[in-house]
Amino acid sequence: xxxxxxxxxxxxxxxxxxxPGPGNTLALNTKAVFGETIVNPALTxxxxxxxxxxxxxxxxxxxxxxxxxxxxxxxxxxxxxxIIFRIVNLGC
Numbered sequence: 863x864x865x866x867x868x869x870x871x872x873x874x875x876x877x878x879x880x881x882p883g884p885g886n887t888l889a890l891n892t893k894a895v896f897g898e899t900i901v902n903p904a905l906t907x908x909x910x911x912x913x914x915x916x917x918x919x920x921x922x923x924x925x926x927x928x929x930x931x932x933x934x935x936x937x938x939x940x941x942x943x944x945i946i947f948r949i950v951n952l953g954c
Contacts, residue, residue, distance in 0.1 A: 888920045898927040899936050914942025 888895070895917040897908045910926065917924040923944035928936060938946050 888916065888922065892920060892922050894923050894925050896925045896927070898930065899938060900930040902930065910938050910941035910943055914944075917944075918942070 895913055897910070897913055899910070900907055908926075910924070914924045924942060925945040925947070926938040926943040927948070928938055928946050929949045933946075933948065
């Protein structure tokens with residue numbers, strides 16, 4: 863799993879969350895789980911309920927980037943997301 867240092871934070875990135883691997887486990891120091899509703903560039907749809915269950919099992923919030931789908935097409939709160947954001951000026 864590649865890691866990146868950002869200030870005092872060490873961020874792990876899961877390259878492909880759809881392949882079998884770590885399963886339902888997160889590192890003990892995980893503070894949050896991040897995902898996109900539709901993953902760019904592959905255009906695969908994130909299983910928000912699955913990732914919400916894993917995040918909540920470990921006491922971490924699920925943060926969702928809902929830029930691609932917009933709030934009208936997908937409502938991640940209904941699937942267990944804790945924080946949702948959207949970039950409104952993308953492509954300007």
